[in-house]
Amino acid sequence: MTDERGVPRREFLKSAVAIGGAAAFSACLGREEVDVPTGPDDLSSYPQRQHAWNEVLPRDDHGNVIAPSHRLLLYLNYRRDGQPNEDDRDQVETALRGIEHAYERSGIGLLLTVSYSPAYFDRFDESLSEGVDLPDPEALAPFEDPEFDTPDAVVHLASNTAQVVLGAEEALKGNKSTLNGVDQPDVALTDVFSLTDRRTGFIGDGLPAKNAGDAESVPADKVPDDAPLFMGFKSGFKKNQASEDRVTIQSGPFADGTTQHISKLQLNLNQWYNQDDRWQREAKMFCPYHAENDVIEGAGDNLGNSSKIDDCKPTDETAREMGVVGHSQKSARARDDEDSPLILRRDFDSTDGGTASLHFLALQRRITDFVDTREAMNGTDVTEQSAVGQRNNNGILQYIRSERRGNFLVPPRSLRALPPAQPARDAQEVTHESS
Amino acid sequence: MNRRDVLRAVGGTSLVGLAGCAGLFETRSARAPPLPENRPDAVYYPTHYEGMKMPGMKEQGGYRCALTYSYAHRFWLMKPNGITKVEIQPEDSIHLMPVVWETQTGIIPPDINPQLTITQSRDSIDQFAPWPMLSQPMGFHFGDNAQLQSDGTYTVEVSIGGPSTRRTGSLAENQGNASFTFEFEFSESTLNEISYTDIPDDREGTKGAVDLMDMEMLPNSQVPTPNALPGDVRGSGMSGDAKFVVTILEDASRFGGDEEQRYLAVSPRTPYNRTMLPMMSLSGTLHRDGTSVFDGILQATIDPELRYHYGTTVADVQTGDELTITVDSPPQTARHEGYETAFVDMPDVKVTL
Ligand code: HEM
DSSP states (O other): OOOTTOOOHHHHHHHHHHHOHHHHHHHHHHHOOOOOOOOOSOOTTSOSOTTOOGGGSOBOTTSOBOOOSEEEEEEEEESSSSSOOHHHHHHHHHHHHHHHHHSOSSSSSOEEEEEEOHHHHTTSSSOOOTTOOOOOOOOOSTTOOOEEOOOSEEEEEEESSHHHHHHHHHHHTTOOSEETTEEOOSOOHHHHEEEEEEEEEEOSTTHHHHHGGGSTTSOTTTSOTTOSSTTSSOOOOGGGSOOHHHHSOOSSTTTTOEEEEEEEEEEOHHIIIIISOHHHHHHHHTOHHHHHTTOOOTTSGGGTTSOOGGGSOOHHHHHHHHSOBOHHHHHTTOBOTTSOBSOEEOOEEEOGGGSOEEEEEEEESSHHHHHHHHHHHHTHHHHHTSSOOSSTTBTTGGGEEEEEEEEEEEOOGGGOSSOOSSOOOOOOOOOOOOO | OOHHHHHHHHTOSSOOOSTTSOOSOOSGGGGSOOOOSSOOSSOBOOSEEEOOEEEEEEEETTEEEEEEEEEOOOEEEEETTEEEEEOOOTTOOEEEEEEEEETTTOOOOTTOOOEEEEEETTEEEEEEOOEEEEETTTEEEEEEEEOOOSSEEEEEEEEEOOOOSEEOGGGGGOOOOEEEEEEEEEOHHHHTTSOEEEOOTTTTTSBOOOOOOOOTTSOOOBOOOGGGSSSEEEEEEEETTEEEEEEEESOOGGGTSOTTSEEEEEEEEOTTTOBBOOSOEEEEEEEETTEEEEEEEEEEEEETTTEEEEEEEESOOOTTOEEEEEEEEOOOSEEOTTTTTSSSSOOOEEEEO
């Protein structure tokens, strides 16, 4: 394979996924010494829930799911006007199966979802099946003015192995006749869709510090070496995540599906690391109680399987008396009757465009659940009644800026290839499995 | 003390105007001289003060925005139990201050946090939300140090969103977003034209304040003198070197009450310059003949006449009522030199109405 794009060697080491393409893929093959098992010939045992990742992902000592470290989002437009036809559906399904045969469904192997936007469903005469809450994206704070993503579809590829993400992408583009030793179909996903955007990222201990050099705006040597995210703290504790059950659509033809919100948040790490101190970072990310009582060591692995947010005082009380409230404290106000968070966060950091940002990808049963959570995070109610500002001392709002937002439906696996708006699928009962 | 008095008092060399006169000290180290020793827990004369420049002014959606800048500054961020000093970093080249005000009233709303995007030939240079800040010469403003690598033309976009503090009267109508774009010619030599005024050693660190800058085209962030406040001004008190003026308005309907009710407004301000003190949590109790007739929060509100203040509706107020104002959180604005030790420890204020 030739190094057609002439990518400097230094960049391979840092961000093969960010660069992409055949050259990056082959560089990874040489570097990552892993044998990724191939997937089965018969894929019929694969779960209906495309988002059922937790059962195959490794967990840390505390039982927290370890998020797959390398990520790729392919934003796609359907090449045909109007409604999709069966040939295109077959092609999409065939292309997806090609990469599933090549890599097993696991952390070191490949995890993927395919999702569709409200704009895609506008192609149909009938409206989207009742029971699916998928509005067009909108601004979700008084102080933001994001652009809206309206591609037809988004494919999310995730793996702990960079070459798997890159290899899968190359195969979906029709650039591989064999992948991981497995023959690939003649059809490419990109025959049916055009690629409109490619977003990349990473999450996991040490990766942000390693990638810091790829983004202009990251203060040198400030991101802790072991932090899983740019802002320096561990996120996604078991008890602070919705379960896969909680986010799964329960009935109707799209049962076993979920909705997905993806925003691109630009980070301001200069203020965070060079101006705020550790006390402020802990108070603003978690809550002042945690900062006062030195609850968090380093990135917060010592917290175990929860962010210990129950120890924080009520948000409005903290706002009045301390003049500052924490992001986790505020966001935890959006919980259901069983005290479960409403959203399952599968976000990851990025250096796309040379700036430090975060692709905030969240799954929830209804987009409304995301909107409610974001409203809790905005804390507008708190601002009105206290010294906490619209962004100042208001969790991490000072440091993040919403650049883009998009809403998507992740249909059940059987409908993942160009689903109709009103599938004639037998209404199926969702079986409750714990995740 | 008026402006001329300060100038005489500080005995400055050739202090003519602040904006535009040549800098006296041009080396970087001189811009952050050692802090005065024994700073009082009160507003004090800083080691020096600086002028500023205004590359442009724009208008949109009921707001005006002026882009202003000065030398990079050290400043302090607030914490519940103290302050954090922010040093000038080697890469910081200027202190950038987008001043946004409501066109009709000239009020600078402290709740509308501007967002800055700096680009050069479409390349992203920096983006951040500047901090809400208090400085003696600039008053309340949003600002932060920015990192412009070299002389050149930069595009600075200032965008603002909707408000988050209660607004009353005509101000309640404008809930919109706006965005202002400036072409900004930056050069080190123009920066160095900005005045830098040393304050003599025997004066720095003593109680007092540098006057507000005379910013011809810009509104200031002052609140009205007690005489100019609407309603019946019933008294005032001091806490943490801030002055709290209490006024009672006859008709509370503009503030969510009814005509029969009174509106009790508390208008805190800095000493000397009368700069507003936003972003506090205030609460109050009203006692009459030993029994409590009100106990609750005083909500931050922006009103065209009272301007930024804190208030509540009450059934009525009688002569001799005892008002206790509690500062649950002092102003969470960042502070420039001379303000970082004041408005931090703020005991209750008691006023007999
Ligand atoms: C730069 C962006 C962000 C970072 C670094 C971040 C980080 C964190 C961290 C460290 C926690 C506490 C640990 C944990 O519970 O897992 C947390 C909790 C949480 N965050 Fe974020 N977050 C970000 C943005 C968002 C956004 C945009 C949302 C969406 C509204 C959100 C929603 C939540 C929720 C729901 C929780 C858990 C609350 C609960 O316990 O119920 N976060 N986040």
